[in-house]
Amino acid sequence: xxxxxGGAGRTDHTTDGADGACWDGEADEDSAGVIRTVGRxxxxxxxxxxxxxxxxxxxxxxxxxxxxxxxRGRRLAKPxxxxxxxxxxxxxxxxxxxxxxVADLRYPRKVRHLTRLEEQxxxxxxxxxxxxxxxxxxxxxxxxxFEMRRPAYSPDEIEQHVAARMARQAxxxxxxxxxxxxxxxxxxxxxxLGGRMVLRRQLEHLLVVGQLRHVEIQxxxxxxxxxxxxxxxxxxxxxxxxTAVGHWEGQLHSRLVSDPKEVLIMEMRYGILxxxxxxxxxxxxxxxxxxxxx
Numbered sequence: 457x458x459x460x461x462g463g464a465g466r467t468d469h470t471t472d473g474a475d476g477a478c479w480d481g482e483a484d485e486d487s488a489g490v491i492r493t494v495g496r497x498x499x500x501x502x503x504x505x506x507x508x509x510x511x512x513x514x515x516x517x518x519x520x521x522x523x524x525x526x527x528r529g530r531r532l533a534k535p536x537x538x539x540x541x542x543x544x545x546x547x548x549x550x551x552x553x554x555x556x557x558v559a560d561l562r563y564p565r566k567v568r569h570l571t572r573l574e575e576q577x578x579x580x581x582x583x584x585x586x587x588x589x590x591x592x593x594x595x596x597x598x599x600x601x602f603e604m605r606r607p608a609y610s611p612d613e614i615e616q617h618v619a620a621r622m623a624r625q626a627x628x629x630x631x632x633x634x635x636x637x638x639x640x641x642x643x644x645x646x647x648x649l650g651g652r653m654v655l656r657r658q659l660e661h662l663l664v665v666g667q668l669r670h671v672e673i674q675x676x677x678x679x680x681x682x683x684x685x686x687x688x689x690x691x692x693x694x695x696x697x698x699t700a701v702g703h704w705e706g707q708l709h710s711r712l713v714s715d716p717k718e719v720l721i722m723e724m725r726y727g728i729l730x731x732x733x734x735x736x737x738x739x740x741x742x743x744x745x746x747x748x749x750x
Contacts, residue, residue, distance in 0.1 A: 487561045492529030494538075494554050499527040501545045516540035531612070532561055569712060570691075571620075573701055574627055579635040579694040581726050583676075583685050587649060588658060589638050590621050591628075592665050592673070597658045598622065600650025633670040639685075639726075639733050642678045645746050652750060659747040666740045674733035675742045684728035692719070692726055 502512050513523040518537060525531035533541075535555045542551035574580065574591075582589045587601060598621050602614045609617070627634060645662075648655045666673040676685065691703040702713035702722040713719055734742055 487532070488529070490557055490561060491532050494533055494558060495527045495529040497554065498533065498541055498551065501541070501547050501551060502527075505545045507545075512541065512544065515544040532558055532616075535559075570703055570710075571624055573693050573695065573703075573712075574624060576695045577627070577634050577693040578696055580627070580692070581637045581639075581730075582691040583639045583689055583726060583729050584644055585641045585685060585689050586644065587647070588640060588644050588662070591625055591636070592638055592662060593621065594654075594658050594661045595622055596654050597650055600654055604649070628665070628668065628671070635670055637672045637674070637730065639674045639676055639729050641676050641685075642742075645675065645743060648750075656747060656750050659743055659750065662743055663740060663747070666736065666743070672736040673739055673743075674730060674736055675739040676729065676733040677742075680732055682732060684725045684732060687725065690722055690726060692722055 502509070507515070509523045509527070510520045512518075513520045516523075516537065517540070522531065522537075526533045526537065533554075535558075538555050538558075539552050541547070542549060545551065580591075582591070587593075588597060590598070593601075595618060599614065599618050602609055602617045627636070640662075645659065662673055665671055676683070689705060691705075692700060693703070694700045699714075700716075700719045700723065702719045704711045704713065704722075713722065733739070
């Protein structure tokens with residue numbers, strides 16, 4: 457992960473220009489070996505069963521190109537692919553067991569570290585200034601964001617990124633539930649990314665999520681004359697061991713921050729942001745009004 461909470465003064469950097477590895481195309485160094493190994497194993501089981509790629513694909517309802525890409529290590533096999541292949545090839549659970557090996561690879565390389573931190577967090581706070589935060593996005597809103605990225609992603613890359621972001625939302629179902637707070641700029645709730653209906657359903661989703669007892673959503677009005685968030689979006693995570701980590705994301709790079717002094721600055725700014733934003737109840741009323749106008 458690179459975050460060393462025992463080493464004061466250390467910051468960690470990960471590039472975020474492409475949001476990680478592809479399912480179809482060259483995989484990142486961390487995952488390439490695992491993907492190739494899984495592909496070879498599936499090929500050996502298929503050949504041992506006397507099936508062609510086309511026959512296996514028909515049996516598990518995948519195209520021959522998809523089977524070929526998995527076997528050549530160019531595509532990460534999804535859990536349902538492994539389950540169906542295990543059954544058709546009578547592998548006795550040996551193929552399905554590889555799901556644990558590829559589970560972490562569903563996340564693009566450049567968000568894996570952040571995802572692991574989110575899984576350890578007992579409290580998370582985030583400020584979003586250009587789009588709705590990923591943890592409270594609907595699937596179609598997320599897809600619209602990735603479809604508008606430039607340079608353009610391939611369809612498989614888009615699906616990987618969407619699936620990874622949706623998987624991160626398991627944080628809402630954790631027991632015990634972490635405390636989650638989100639401050640959203642008003643403009644992010646007005647900008648119709650993906651179209652008006654996509655925005656409507658996104659606002660509806662925020663109203664549902666905002667009713668959860670462990671979640672607070674606040675709106676930062678555009679009319680606010682004093683604003684502590686001029687440095688850009690940020691995310692703070694308080695972990696089970698009592699340490700805190702910050703995350704900052706820019707155009708081409710993202711940064712995990714573990715230096716206590718820098719984390720303290722981010723905590724101060726986020727605290728002021730929450731004080732400047734509308735209270736949670738007023739924020740939900742504000743979102744309801746926006747929904748009526750959309």
